[in-house]
């Protein structure tokens with residue numbers, strides 16, 4: 019017998035571009051996470067900070083300003099009190115999603131009542147894979163092909179396996195991501211979970227309050243003109259891939275007892291989840307078997323799910339997913355607010371954004387009941403989490 023674990027609220031910073039002129043070039047990653055945590059707790063002021071049972075925080079690069087056991091260091095830096103523990107975890111792109119699952123599990127077994135779970139990735143300070151030293155046996159012993167270690171190459175490989183997912187369809191999908199993100203921005207969808215941050219730059223202090231990565235004026239011609247940096251004549255471009263970004267945010271999870279004690283309003287509960295391993299050379303396939311596994315566990319069909327928020331690491335992976343489940347490229351149940359192709363993908367943070375967007379969708383669509391968050395993960399994994407309106 020397990021208890022319910024409720025999603026109460028979520029907060030993220032505007033996503034920045036990981037470049038010298040980007041929002042957060044001169045801002046520490048841990049300070050970004052602290053800003054998100056403080057804003058989240060300010061919004062939920064009935065929860066005493068010292069009553070948080072754990073801070074579970076993900077980062078792919080766990081060094082420098084993302085080192086020092088993030089969850090615990092964030093608890094101290096955010097002023098939660100010395101009695102609040104925390105830990106850091108890494109499942110690459112699914113870091114925050116794993117943090118949320120772990121936090122929910124601690125609540126479900128009755129060990130904890132209030133958990134902060136989220137992620138941060140400052141890809142400007144920690145360029146992808148720059149600080150790792152992959153074991154030489156990966157390649158020397160043929161455990162993986164060299165392409166498995168470069169995510170863009172895995173996306174090109176996915177194109178090889180799915181010739182029906184043409185470059186044109188991927189660009190069409192990428193355009194949709196830009197258009198939907200722009201519409202959601204204009205409709206105030208992100209206002210429910212994006213908080214501004216004051217940052218320092220060469221021009222002095224400024225407040226950033228809108229995602230930096232989207233290119234709302236994008237056209238199909240613009241996208242068609244881009245070439246692949248990953249393979250001569252390849253299909254994966256800066257226009258139909260997620261960007262390189264800086265971002266932070268997290269969610270507040272609570273037990274029924276905490277909901278009652280602090281008068282909280284649960285938005286949804288975490289029903290079940292699945293993680294799977296797939297071929298590392300085509301890691302983008304991961305959301306398909308992860309979703310199949312989750313559907314199998316719960317006895318649901320994909321048609322039962324009202325909204326799917328899928329991380330858009332690469333358009334090819336999203337179109338392959340839609341094809342697999344017989345959905346059109348412009349299915350209004352999948353990424354209704356756009357996704358990482360437009361918004362950007364600060365690796366370990368992104369899963370928290372997906373959860374926030376499902377919560378926002380359920381709030382704005384009273385007839386919707388079930389939501390799914392799904393992601394592909396480096397080295398060949400897939401993640402899927404099922405949510406139900408509380």
Ligand SMILES: CC(C)(COP(=O)(O)OP(=O)(O)OC[C@H]1O[C@@H](n2cnc3c(N)ncnc32)[C@H](O)[C@@H]1OP(=O)(O)O)[C@@H](O)C(=O)NCCC(=O)NCCS
Pocket residue numbers: 111169170233236237240241244247254255256257259260261262331363394395396
């Ligand atoms: C594809 C990739 C290498 C491109 O990197 P980049 O060159 O730094 O990308 P940018 O966003 O700066 O775009 C480069 C140029 O392409 C053009 N461009 C990109 N998107 C565009 C769009 N939607 N419309 C028109 N032009 C576009 C622009 O000219 C842009 O230059 P600018 O920003 O100076 O205007 C990088 O985004 C990448 O590696 N993405 C995948 C990340 C990843 O693997 N994540 C993990 C997934 S598992």
